[in-house]
Amino acid sequence: MTRLIDICKAFDGKPVLEHVTLSLAPGVTCLMGVSGRGKTTLLRILTGLETPDSGTVEDRPGRIAVQFQEDRLVESLTVGRNLQLALGRAYDAGKAESCLASLGLPGCLQLTVSTLSGGMKRRVSLARALLYPAPLLVLDEPFQGLDADTRGAAIAAVRRGAEGRAALVVTHEAKDCELLGGRLITL
Amino acid sequence: MKPNNPLKKEKIWRVAAVLFWLAAWQGGAMLLNDSLLLVPPARVLQRFFALVREKSFYSAVLFSLARNAGGFALGLAAGVLLAALAARARPVEYLLRPLMVAVKSIPVASFIILALVWLSGRRVSVFIVFLMVAPIVYGNLLAGIKSESVQLREMGEMYRVPWPDRVLYIELPQLKPHLMSALSLSLGLSWKSGVAAEIIGVPRGSMGYALYQAKLYLDTPSLYAWTLTVVLLSVLFERFVLWTVKRAYARLERL
Numbered sequence: 001m002t003r004l005i006d007i008c009k010a011f012d013g014k015p016v017l018e019h020v021t022l023s024l025a026p027g028v029t030c031l032m033g034v035s036g037r038g039k040t041t042l043l044r045i046l047t048g049l050e051t052p053d054s055g056t057v058e059d060r061p062g063r064i065a066v067q068f069q070e071d072r073l074v075e076s077l078t079v080g081r082n083l084q085l086a087l088g089r090a091y092d093a094g095k096a097e098s099c100l101a102s103l104g105l106p107g108c109l110q111l112t113v114s115t116l117s118g119g120m121k122r123r124v125s126l127a128r129a130l131l132y133p134a135p136l137l138v139l140d141e142p143f144q145g146l147d148a149d150t151r152g153a154a155i156a157a158v159r160r161g162a163e164g165r166a167a168l169v170v171t172h173e174a175k176d177c178e179l180l181g182g183r184l185i186t187l
Numbered sequence: 188m189k190p191n192n193p194l195k196k197e198k199i200w201r202v203a204a205v206l207f208w209l210a211a212w213q214g215g216a217m218l219l220n221d222s223l224l225l226v227p228p229a230r231v232l233q234r235f236f237a238l239v240r241e242k243s244f245y246s247a248v249l250f251s252l253a254r255n256a257g258g259f260a261l262g263l264a265a266g267v268l269l270a271a272l273a274a275r276a277r278p279v280e281y282l283l284r285p286l287m288v289a290v291k292s293i294p295v296a297s298f299i300i301l302a303l304v305w306l307s308g309r310r311v312s313v314f315i316v317f318l319m320v321a322p323i324v325y326g327n328l329l330a331g332i333k334s335e336s337v338q339l340r341e342m343g344e345m346y347r348v349p350w351p352d353r354v355l356y357i358e359l360p361q362l363k364p365h366l367m368s369a370l371s372l373s374l375g376l377s378w379k380s381g382v383a384a385e386i387i388g389v390p391r392g393s394m395g396y397a398l399y400q401a402k403l404y405l406d407t408p409s410l411y412a413w414t415l416t417v418v419l420l421s422v423l424f425e426r427f428v429l430w431t432v433k434r435a436y437a438r439l440e441r442l
Contacts, residue, residue: 088346088349
């Protein structure tokens with residue numbers, strides 16, 4: 001079980017995280033809090049992209065499936081190539097297609113990312129994280145910018161994708177957490 | 188019929204501009220009426236077509252083309268390598284900075300004369316082209332690497348994308364505008380400096396040697412015809428290299 005213990009982080013002397021402790025058991029954990037409370041910073045510390053000023057991260061798995069706050073897709077490549085790039089040998093075109101279809105994006109593997117809308121890109125980046133075989137799933141506002149229908153499909157896909165592993169999901173909606181069947185933590 | 192297509196209009200303007208300057212050239216030549224000072228365009232073309240019928244023309248073209256392409260390839264490889272090294276290690280960038288500034292600001296002619304002390308006339312053009320190309324490629328690519336998206340780099344790290352894939356699919360697409368601009372700039376300069384090196388080093392059988400001979404014997408039509416050949420080769424070489432790189436990028440995007 002991955003544990004964040006007594007994490008403190010400040011930027012330019014301004015504290016963002018103060019003595020945060022969090023355990024990530026298998027299943028969904030939702031992280032809520034108003035903007036600027038350090039949710040993304042906490043996720044970056046969890047994934048090892050940021051070093052805390054003090055505190056430790058215990059049992060961080062070698063592989064972590066991340067959906068960043070930004071889509072972080074290679075615009076010039078197709079959706080399929082983007083997935084293949086991240087998943088490597090674990091890439092399976094059939095599984096990718098069915099995951100994308102469950103997110104309301106059937107038959108888009110061959111589309112170039114630059115031709116997609118913002119909502120479509122968001123779902124492609126979510127699919128990449130869901131398909132990545134890692135014991136820890138970290139999603140930073142995965143439902144941002146999605147309409148009601150696609151939001152529902154995305155919540156269902158995250159629920160399925162989090163089965164058998166720990167998932168930390170940053171969201172602004174308590175209802176999302178309820179639908180994900182997760183425990184809620186407020187920063 | 189009026190051309191409504193803006194592309195067609197653009198083409199017409201381009202052709203018209205070329206025709207205007209050709210007419211100005213012809214007018215100037217008629218005014219001076221001295222082909223030693225200004226050769227009329229028709230005479231240049233006549234001499235050019237006479238040149239292309241000579242066997243020595245092709246050996247001179249091959250001589251200069253091979254050395255120019257060789258120097259260009261070496262300069263490109265060195266520029267890419269040094270930019271990659273400088274981007275990874277700041278001391279390398281600091282170490283190279285004075286060298287790059289010196290190479291960029293010292294006149295080409297000085298370099299050619301200095302190089303002639305060390306190298307034979309046959310090799311100087313390769314070295315000079317290399318010297319002109321490497322700093323341009325280095326500077327442009329280093330700026331490109333520095334402006335690369337940190338977000339995509341982090342994505343590559345998190346998903347453990349193997350480094351050859353990172354270079355091919357994450358770094359190279361972002362470097363495309365910088366690489367194209369570096370190639371465009373250095374391709375034009377490579378021919379100018381390469382031929383200048385040949386004119387000063389006068390290696391037998393090169394285009395520079397032919398230009399020097401034409402100047403020596405006041406054979407102005409040949410001087411113009413060889414200059415036209417340099418311009419044509421420079422344009423063709425530039426188009427070929429840029430076309431090859433664009434094709435490589437297109438293939439990369441299709442993979």
